[in-house]
Amino acid sequence: MFTRVKRFFLRLFRRIPAPGRFEADSKFSWRGFLATAPFVWPKREYLVYVPAGWSRWRRAPLLVLCHGCKQTPEEIAAGTRITAFADREGWLVLLPRQNEDANVWRCWNWFDSRTADGNGEAAIVAAQIEAVASRFRADPRRIVAAGMSAGGALASVLALRHPEIVRFAFVHSGVACGAAASPMSAISVMKSGPDTDIVAIAAAAQSAAPRNALPVPLLAIQGDQDGVVAPRNAIALVRQFLRLNGHPAMLAVPDLPPGLPAADAESSATGEGGRIVTTRDWRVGGRLVVRFVSIGGLDHAWSGGDAALPYNDPRPPDALSLLALFAREAAP
Numbered sequence: 001m002f003t004r005v006k007r008f009f010l011r012l013f014r015r016i017p018a019p020g021r022f023e024a025d026s027k028f029s030w031r032g033f034l035a036t037a038p039f040v041w042p043k044r045e046y047l048v049y050v051p052a053g054w055s056r057w058r059r060a061p062l063l064v065l066c067h068g069c070k071q072t073p074e075e076i077a078a079g080t081r082i083t084a085f086a087d088r089e090g091w092l093v094l095l096p097r098q099n100e101d102a103n104v105w106r107c108w109n110w111f112d113s114r115t116a117d118g119n120g121e122a123a124i125v126a127a128q129i130e131a132v133a134s135r136f137r138a139d140p141r142r143i144v145a146a147g148m149s150a151g152g153a154l155a156s157v158l159a160l161r162h163p164e165i166v167r168f169a170f171v172h173s174g175v176a177c178g179a180a181a182s183p184m185s186a187i188s189v190m191k192s193g194p195d196t197d198i199v200a201i202a203a204a205a206q207s208a209a210p211r212n213a214l215p216v217p218l219l220a221i222q223g224d225q226d227g228v229v230a231p232r233n234a235i236a237l238v239r240q241f242l243r244l245n246g247h248p249a250m251l252a253v254p255d256l257p258p259g260l261p262a263a264d265a266e267s268s269a270t271g272e273g274g275r276i277v278t279t280r281d282w283r284v285g286g287r288l289v290v291r292f293v294s295i296g297g298l299d300h301a302w303s304g305g306d307a308a309l310p311y312n313d314p315r316p317p318d319a320l321s322l323l324a325l326f327a328r329e330a331a332p
Contacts, residue, residue: 017053020087027131031123036112036183040102044124047073048132049093051086061142062133064094066151068311069107073097076148079309080302085320094132096125110153111186116178118161121154126162144327146170148302148311149229156237160205160244163213168330170323172221173229173300176237177201193232199250202243215245215289217330221319223298235260238292245289247282272315288330293322
């Protein structure tokens with residue numbers, strides 16, 4: 001009994017940090033109805049990881065980590081080792097959970113027309129972000145929408161359609177917002193690239209963005225051997241966010257070729273097993289707005305993840321370390 005009381009007072013005066021913990025909840029949005037599944041109630045469950053030593057008196061960054069198809073929040077948390085990252089960096093983590101009634105494979109419906117417009121599942125997760133940010137007093141300047149595969153696609157939608165909430169985007173092996181013209185074309189888009197004008201979508205989003213909401217910097221990570229989401233989707237994603245953030249390379253010529261515009265800085269490094277990692281940066285007014293990391297030899301898997309779980313590659317670079325560095329370098 002004495003020991004428990006002693007530990008309580010030590011924690012009260014911050015000599016012993018409180019351990020990290022998960023909390024579960026759910027959130028509803030009237031804007032969350034789907035075009036592809038209109039009878040599914042627009043409410044989704046989520047987990048929040050509160051890092052060790054968290055205090056409501058200090059504003060913490062919030063990472064919104066959206067899982068991929070055939071995954072759960074628990075699986076992406078374990079595979080990415082997100083709790084260790086959160087404890088080390090002091091970040092709150094929101095992990096939305098897809099409803100199998102909305103998608104039997106637990107994919108986020110990034111190809112749904114309402115979601116791509118910022119409603120649908122994007123609106124539901126946006127409501128989750130606002131609820132968690134308010135409850136845990138997250139730093140509104142450091143809210144990151146992130147995800148892998150279908151989760152990365154949802155993250156791109158959140159950043160493009162809700163820049164008043166999301167301040168950074170981190171897309172690992174994902175696709176651009178609005179890349180598929182219909183649910184039927186989603187598979188071909190993953191294999192061959194967008195069948196829509198994703199640059200025009202970005203231009204319209206830029207015009208509609210609230211005052212002072214932009215830029216929304218993007219970190220895109222893509223394996224050059226990805227057999228599920230073709231690397232050309234990452235190129236399209238980069239182009240989309242360059243246009244959203246007003247980079248001159250996407251404004252100067254009306255009909256740019258479909259490849260990557262010239263980067264403001266580019267570097268390559270050889271890592272473990274001869275894996276070549278190429279990093280390209282674009283800046284606007286001196287601020288980093290897009291970073292594209294292409295990883296040689298990486299298939300459809302989280303870089304630096306736990307190989308005991310599907311869709312994870314244990315070899316470096318560690319994607320979360322790249323995110324932490326990017327968030328520091330791209331901060332206003």
